[in-house]
Each structure stands twice: as C-alpha cells, then as structure tokens.
Amino acid sequence: MIEAHHLSKVYDRGLYALRDLSLTVEHGEFVFLTGPSGAGKSTLLRLLLRQELASEGELVVDGEHLSDLTASQVQAYRRSIGFIFQDFKLIPRKTVLENVAFVPRVLSASATQQRRKTFQVLKWVGLQHRMNAYPVELSGGEQQRVAIARALVNDPMLVLADEPTGNLDPDLSLEIMNLLREINARGTTVLVATHDRELIRRVGRRAITLDHGQIVEVMDGDRGDGVVVRPVTAV
Ligand SMILES: Nc1ncnc2c1ncn2[C@@H]1O[C@H](COP(=O)(O)OP(=O)(O)OP(=O)(O)O)[C@@H](O)[C@H]1O
Numbered sequence: 001m002i003e004a005h006h007l008s009k010v011y012d013r014g015l016y017a018l019r020d021l022s023l024t025v026e027h028g029e030f031v032f033l034t035g036p037s038g039a040g041k042s043t044l045l046r047l048l049l050r051q052e053l054a055s056e057g058e059l060v061v062d063g064e065h066l067s068d069l070t071a072s073q074v075q076a077y078r079r080s081i082g083f084i085f086q087d088f089k090l091i092p093r094k095t096v097l098e099n100v101a102f103v104p105r106v107l108s109a110s111a112t113q114q115r116r117k118t119f120q121v122l123k124w125v126g127l128q129h130r131m132n133a134y135p136v137e138l139s140g141g142e143q144q145r146v147a148i149a150r151a152l153v154n155d156p157m158l159v160l161a162d163e164p165t166g167n168l169d170p171d172l173s174l175e176i177m178n179l180l181r182e183i184n185a186r187g188t189t190v191l192v193a194t195h196d197r198e199l200i201r202r203v204g205r206r207a208i209t210l211d212h213g214q215i216v217e218v219m220d221g222d223r224g225d226g227v228v229v230r231p232v233t234a235v
C-alpha cells in the first residue's frame with residue numbers, strides 16, 4: 001500500500017526532516033510511527049497526504065507515484081485517504097452531522113447515499129444521538145469520534161492519524177484506538193503517529209521508530225492486550 005524509497009525531506013538551512021527513509025506498509029496493515037518530537041512523523045504523514053513533496057526519493061501509495069500526480073489527481077488521491085488530527089479540526093459553526101457530511105463529495109454518490117453513509121458512520125462511532133450538537137458541546141473523546149466518522153465517510157483505502165489521542169486520557173485513547181482497529185479489521189490500511197509507547201504496547205501492532213528523520217527501530221506487534229471497551233457494530 002505504501003512504499004517509500006530513499007525518501008528525504010529537506011527544509012530551509014539544510015535541515016533534514018526525513019533522511020533516506022525506506023519502508024513498506026502492506027495493504028491492510030496497522031502500523032504505528034513513533035519517536036521523539038521532531039523525528040519526522042508528521043512530515044512523513046504530510047508527504048503521504050501529498051500536502052508536500054519529497055526533496056529526494058520516491059513515495060508510492062497504492063501504485064500512485066505521488067510526485068507525478070497532477071493537481072486534479074491530487075484531489076482524487078486525497079479523497080481516498082482519511083486523515084485524523086490531534087486537535088480534531090472540526091468546524092465549530094457546523095453540527096456533528098454537518099461536520100461529517102461536509103467532506104468532498106464522491107462524484108458517484110447521490111445526496112441520499114451521502115446522508116445514509118453519514119448516519120451509518122455516526123452510529124458506528126456511537127454518536128448518532130448527538131448529531132445535532134455543535135463541537136463545543138462535546139467532550140474531547142466525542143469530538144475525536146466525530147473526526148473519525150468524518151475520516152471514514154468516504155470509505156478511504158488508507159487512514160492516516162497524527163497523534164489522534166494526544167489530547168485524550170488513557171481510557172479514551174484506547175477507545176479511539178479500538179475504533180481504528182475496527183476500521184483496520186474491515187481491510188483499511190491504518191498508519192498512526194503517536195508518542196504514546198504504552199498505547200502502542202497495548203494495541204500491539206508493528207511500530208516504526210523514527211529519530212532525526214531516520215528509522216532507528218522496528219518492533220513487531222504481538223497484537224496486544226488492549227480490550228475493546230465499547231461494543232461497536234460494523235458499518
Ligand atoms: N515547514 C517546516 N519548515 C521548516 N522545518 C520544518 C517544517 N516542518 C517541520 N520542520 C522540521 O522538521 C523536523 C521534523 O518535524 P515533524 O513535525 O515531522 O516532527 P514530529 O516527529 O512530527 O514531531 P512531534 O512529535 O513534535 O509532532 C523538525 O525538526 C521540524 O522543526
């Protein structure tokens with residue numbers, strides 16, 4: 001699903017945010033990216049989202065060479081990815097329902113299909129009863145569940161999450177990870193950047209540690225001992 005070949009990203013003054021990084025993430029895998037602040041985790045996610053281009057090397061996602069995409073291909077490519085941020089990035093003046101429905105429309109989907117899909121994902125994250133609430137009326141964990149619903153409404157092939165539990169307590173963090181594991185169990189590839197070594201241990205998936213833009217350690221997950229804290233129904 002993801003192939004990085006000798007990837008480097010150089011910012012001003014010769015700072016290498018990523019340096020000669022090569023990795024492969026298989027289709028359907030769940031992989032953590034970890035490492036200290038400034039290691040290059042968010043940079044790699046930005047390159048994967050095609051917000052920025054690599055300075056050197058190649059990044060291939062689902063067969064697409066990201067450096068070769070035209071502007072319209074970039075739009076289509078981004079629509080095939082779900083992105084989840086640490087600070088949720090919900091639109092404050094829109095309701096839960098509107099936040100989830102307010103994603104680039106899949107051209108083939110009718111308004112009815114879009115609405116049905118929106119209800120489905122909100123139900124799946126357990127928030128259908130709050131769909132008319134505004135983000136400010138929700139707890140942090142609820143806001144992150146809305147962000148996850150929004151990332152899933154277009155059935156992405158790949159979900160990228162940058163510190164999705166950075167603002168949440170350990171129980172809520174595990175709950176959010178369980179949602180991501182459920183998504184993964186349905187075949188979506190998931191890549192999560194996190195500082196939280198304890199969470200990685202509990203979830204028990206492959207973890208790639210970056211430092212100064214390079215891979216310094218790869219741990220194979222033992223599939224963890226994290227318990228599903230809330231029953232979830234499949235979409
Ligand atoms: N737009 C930019 N311009 C210049 N330098 C940048 C830019 N974005 C990131 N960097 C630098 O690149 C390096 C990697 O940053 P990155 O944000 O990828 O780290 P990170 O692993 O996500 O860190 P954190 O855990 O703090 O989120 C850092 O040294 C950072 O200062």
Ligand SMILES: [Mg+2]
Nearest residue numbers: 041042043162
């Ligand atoms: Mg970061």
